Amino acid sequence: MAKVKKQPRPKAVTPKGFRDYFGAEVIQRKAMLDQISEVYQLYGFEALESSAVETVEALGKFLPDVDRPNEGVFAWQEDDDADWLALRYDLTAPLARVYAQNRNDLPTPYRRYAMGPVWRNEKPGPGRFRQFYQCDADTVGASSVAADAEICAMLADTLEAVGIPRGDYIVRVNNRKVLNGVMEVAGVLDPSDPDKFVTERGVVLRAIDKLDRLGADGVRALLGAGREDDSGDFTKGAGLSDEQAEIVMGFMQAKRDSGAATVARLNELVTGSETGVSGVQELETIAELMAAQGYNSDRIEIDPSVVRGLGYYTGPVYEAELTFEIKDEKGRPRQFGSVAGGGRYDDLVKRFTGQEVPATGGSIGVDRLLAALQAKGRMTKETVGPVIVTVMDRDRMAHYQSIVGELRAAGIRAEVYLGNPKNFGNQLKYADKRNAPLAIIEGSDEAERGVVQVKDLVLGAEIAKTASLEEWKGQPAQSEVKRSELVAVIKKMLG
């Protein structure tokens, strides 16, 4: 009852970088997440829904954008004594916290999946929002690369389950240890002093991750002195010599026609590095495990150009890429690209517990995958609306309600028009806007004769917007049905 004080009207807008999702968008995403979680469950993963809010301390600083370590999250402090709290920016950092917190109660290995929104306090752009869905599956507590292979197989199964046919995707696998071996050989990693060259290696990592976007020349510039982009901005490079850069470039381009040939080439490149050799062995083991289950080169391949941007990966890294072409905003064909990825991160839980806990997992870019399914025509933008019972006679509302009651009892989506019924045209416009397949009309004369009119709105869609009630009633898309047979007839009409 408290009256709101007079003040300027609030603006009805979402905050910048946020958006709402309506009807079919929500339903389709949900259907896709349901399909994904079915696969995850089949693989024995358990659902986890962690709190959306974490302490800033627990979240840590693991955003890919390491150049802005103090930004990237939405954070607040209730009062000066309170912990800083923040919205989670991914589902991996919370998993590390959950596992550390509950490690005595959870099974080990702990396979869990999680799906839900994450928030990033980043500059929004076209198609880039500050709240978006992630869908992750991780195995914590398993050091065997069989766990990595399992996630890769599961990503492949998941893509097929949501409607990406085999041949339209590839899961590419690499290993950070191989990259580290190459860095050793190139002289930017000293196993006896791991902190040395850490900045340089960060630049190298991010440079390789940009191969798709910058091309080989761009990456080479970043490995050396640096690179000026089209806008004139200069990014400082890793400062590698030409010989050093050549070794790294050789790694990036080590992919050969067969997995065996790629492995052979990688073994050449890491000669002398224990870490590198062990990384190549892991890649071979993953390939063997996959092949034993029928995942061959049409679904999984070793690709040394995959490094993933995140700093925390320690072993196998993987990326699921869609290989079919779509048209970009300028109509040029391009490959759809990555929709999922992940890798092994053995140090995240250690932050909390002091003990190393091996972990590996992947994340699906839900919105990108939805966009891909739409591009493939696997998803229509619209869903079929309810059957609309129009209101010809306001006093008979209870009767109209009983019609929809019968329809719903038969499992048919149905509603009575609840706006002002005076203007019948508005009722038809409403039915149109709702994408209703059928409208039911029952005036007093129909009621007396024990019949109703059923209008097929799909057939009648074009004329419905302009026609008067009488014209509309005369359309061939309309038929008279006995009231007692209404439910059966409608069931049949809707197929």
Add this chain to the structure above:
Amino acid sequence: MAKVKKQPRPKAVTPKGFRDYFGAEVIQRKAMLDQISEVYQLYGFEALESSAVETVEALGKFLPDVDRPNEGVFAWQEDDDADWLALRYDLTAPLARVYAQNRNDLPTPYRRYAMGPVWRNEKPGPGRFRQFYQCDADTVGASSVAADAEICAMLADTLEAVGIPRGDYIVRVNNRKVLNGVMEVAGVLDPSDPDKFVTERGVVLRAIDKLDRLGADGVRALLGAGREDDSGDFTKGAGLSDEQAEIVMGFMQAKRDSGAATVARLNELVTGSETGVSGVQELETIAELMAAQGYNSDRIEIDPSVVRGLGYYTGPVYEAELTFEIKDEKGRPRQFGSVAGGGRYDDLVKRFTGQEVPATGGSIGVDRLLAALQAKGRMTKETVGPVIVTVMDRDRMAHYQSIVGELRAAGIRAEVYLGNPKNFGNQLKYADKRNAPLAIIEGSDEAERGVVQVKDLVLGAEIAKTASLEEWKGQPAQSEVKRSELVAVIKKMLG
């Protein structure tokens, strides 16, 4: 690669008042929300998922706890020029913003449902968290009480759909206009000066809403000078005279054996108030509409003690209550109480647009309803885990993987044990912790003979924790199965 600087280990805890949800908790809530959304869709409601973050300006101050108008939300400001942002505290305020923002594109009436977390910056308590789920359905743009009746019917259908049998719930309906009529008669509402006595009416409203908890005497105290609670805290009352309080108490206790008798009593109480008379008429209309669809006094009743705490309701208010008894924490029987409620709020969209837009809707307390289903034994706390393929021989991992591959292809949830396989007991403990129904064992001798051992863990659960591998293998719950028949046998065993 960037090394995290040495610093004290972060604490692995959820922020105060937040929690995580594991496995069955997530699955069961999801299953319930799926059942609810199915009913909502059947009624023609469309899904909406609005942004979790809103501007503080758009959210407004509509939390029930009007005594702390500046608290209750989690809010932050990025920098001094930026808008204050906040996490939504319910799903109604965002709906008003969404409708105002998209009113030219949305159908009118706009029936939408929404489900998702909301956040309240309130003092946490036992079972009271600062993030919880809501599940709402609202109709915006329909002034007819048929829209209110529809929500009431839908709440009843929803409860039955999730497993609350008819007879175990009641939807109680009242109307704020009737209360306002009573306030007029009692002299605490002057239709010609609606702002007068606004504070007193707020106190009256909240007093009535506490009838369940405080009893009639407590409410009467709050209507008068005030009330001292058990802890000695004094709550100031509305300051009504005994005569005035008597009129309000009469309203609250106006419920009679039949709807018609209650209506007759209410008509007596509001004699002389136009608003009150119109409110009683609306109640009658709702009862008629409901009865026409078969919703009778076993499911819906007029109950003047229902007022709902929120200040913004303007017409019908309703509440779905579970009527069966449960035991409270001290073992005393008590009724389960309210699990859903809502009402008509015609002014919320007006905040943005300046034009009155009628709206009505209800919200289901998801966690309370889940607790109710658990109390009724409709939900088990545990779900069945995956079939576990144990690892007897680390070198044959690819083979074990192919077994689970076959099982999954047949739709059976299955996984290979991915922890350290050395200690077989740990594998069994793991299977137990996962609530696995079956474990599969294939050592080298089994592999040679083309068989596997299948262990029924439900039968063998008790002994599994202590038995050695050899003892365990000898249990009657174990059987030898031809490798080629494994999938068929397991399918049969799992029923």
